[in-house]
Amino acid sequence: MLSVENLTLRSAQGPVLRGVSLTARAGETLAVVGASGSGKTTLALAVLGHLRPGITLGGGRVRVAGHDTLPEPHPQLRGRTVAYLGQDAGSTLNPYRRLARTLSTASGTRGEHPVAALLHRVGLPAALAGRRPAELSGGQQQRAALAAALARDPRLLVLDEPTSALDPAARDEVRAELARVRAAGVGLLWITHDLSSIDGLADRIVVLDDGRIVEDAPAERVLTAPASRAAAALVTAASAAAGRPPRESGGTPLLHVEGLTARRGTRQVLHNVGLTVHPGRCLAVTGASGSGKTTLARCLAGLHPPAAGTVLLDGRPLPGRAHKRRTADRAAVQLVPQSPAETLHPAQTVHDALRRPLRVLRGMRDAQEIDEEIERLLALVRLPAGLARRLPGRLSGGQRQRVALARALAAGPRVLLCDEMTSALDSVTQESVLGLVRQLCEEQSLGVLVITHDPRVVRRIADDEVALTDGELARRPRVPAGQAR
Structure with a gap:
């Protein structure tokens, strides 16, 4: 074959x-x-x-x-x-088309039944046929793209x-x-x-x-x-066991969320969410695809305005939209998205992608100083300096994800929001990146919030865990390595 x-x-x-x-x-x-x-x-x-x-x-x-x-x-x-399902499945879906039209085009047929059958094959309800990709979670997007790949058998x-x-x-x-x-x-x-x-x-x-x-x-x-x-x-x-003994919580909260509610269109996806991120600690937010995890991260970063509730940094309320926040506050809370495409412009080199936050958020102007800092950031995420002149399209999926992490670190954040940031990494690189984030968390008192569906990531990096179910939050006990949940 x-x-x-x-x-x-x-x-x-x-x-x-x-x-x-x-x-x-x-x-x-x-x-x-x-x-x-x-x-x-x-x-x-x-x-x-x-x-x-x-x-x-x-x-x-x-x-x-x-x-x-x-x-x-x-x-x-x-x-x-032969059919293909790409690594970044969400990018294969037309953002302006509803799933029903995408799957009808892929299969070459019309009607509700073939579309519903394709969605059922990948574990998605037929009700999602009327949604556009932006109204789906990352996991739902990937399953929808798989349905399109299977459309012609x-x-x-x-x-x-x-x-x-x-x-x-x-x-x-x-x-x-x-x-x-x-x-x-x-x-x-x-x-x-x-x-x-x-x-x-x-x-x-x-x-x-x-x-x-x-x-x-x-x-x-x-x-x-x-x-x-x-x-x-x-x-x-x-x-690898990839677990650590739980540590005692302490210190003044760095990021505190109270009563956060968010909607996508007319649908409410977060309901009265409250959580706290402490300096030097990592909080994992887990939950099924579509439970609201990514929306929560985007609300904290100021990329999705909440319908209600407050996000506090050092006890001060932050505006719901990032462009209304002070420069220092924008730099303080940085998001590493699930898809690097949300951070990296396809026509900008890695050097350009890292230079912008250094100039805009950290005020660096000297070209040599910027070049040296870019080289340090790439080394920090285990990438060679030579990749700085490449475009994102000439990097592997794992390399793009590490560049996205380096870009977030370029701002000098105090809170790092990681939305499935290791999902595209091989197991060796994943272990390296998680170890790096854990090291930054402990040595620089960085507050980390990790969005993940992977229990191995929770065991490896988290001090505390909360679970989202249908937009509502529940605290889960931290399970030491080697014990079953």
Whole structure:
């Protein structure tokens, strides 16, 4: 079904893929894993016959169902033979279209029943058909994009991190649907950094490291006895206990929220929410997709005006809209969004993205000082200085997420709001970034609020936990590492 022979892809900085060769039989599930920047997404796009700007074919070939995909794919290839679900699923949905129209177009049919059936396949209620993407949570957007990918029953489904933005319940639903797709004989090329997402579903695992295949073996062997250093690092990071003993709360509240209520259109999504973030402590906000977690983070950052309630910083009320806040207050509360596209302009280099908060929020003017600070920020999030001149489109999903974190840190915040900030990161990089945020929290008395659906993130970084259910907040006991919830 799929054959990749000695594929070499290059960018101006050098090879991105180096002589990659692999095959996948009809109906087989092949997982491609590796650290951020290893070439996973570039390989997935090549299977579809797409090369990102700046990427050129250096040699080799890719064939799907007997047809070459490079340099140009067969006209009937996409959609019917092979379909794709991208890493940032929300960006694949037209922001001005309701889901019903998007899914009708994807399936080539009209009527309410086909749309409802597609939504049901990915665990979404038919009532969402009338909504636009902005009215959905990140997890709901990802499932809607998956429904569009399945619309024409492709023979090969290319999945780039299909479960990364989903809460545990939704993740299980999508995995169950993909298991049914697999059982029906559809091949899956599954790009992921989350080894747990492919456990029990992948037949084989290919491990990429710096554009090369360093391991290709049955899934069970890679997960239990990895032969390569890159695979061993992923397995070790994924299985780490990643927990800390709870710490006692103390100190004057840094950020305090009272009676926060918020709406999206006529729908109320937050109801009388109250919480407190202390300096040097991390508060995790958990909940299912659509429970209001992202809306809460945007309200605190001044990007979504609340209908009622108060947000206090050092005991002072903050205006509901960011542009009405003082410069120092805007700098003090920074958001790392779930999708880096909300922070990074596609036509601005990483250098430009980091320079703006340094100038606007921290008042830096000296060019050399700015360059040195940008280099320090990139090093802080484990990125090489050479990435500063790249556009976001030439970065991996994990690299873009780390740049978004660096941009938030450039403001010199006192409160960091992290909305699923590690959902696009491989397990090794996730552990590194969470460790960094925890270190900043403790050493710089940074107050951190983490929005997450991943209990592993809670165990790794949080001092306290609250759960959102249908817009209402309930405190949960902090569970020490190694104990079940």
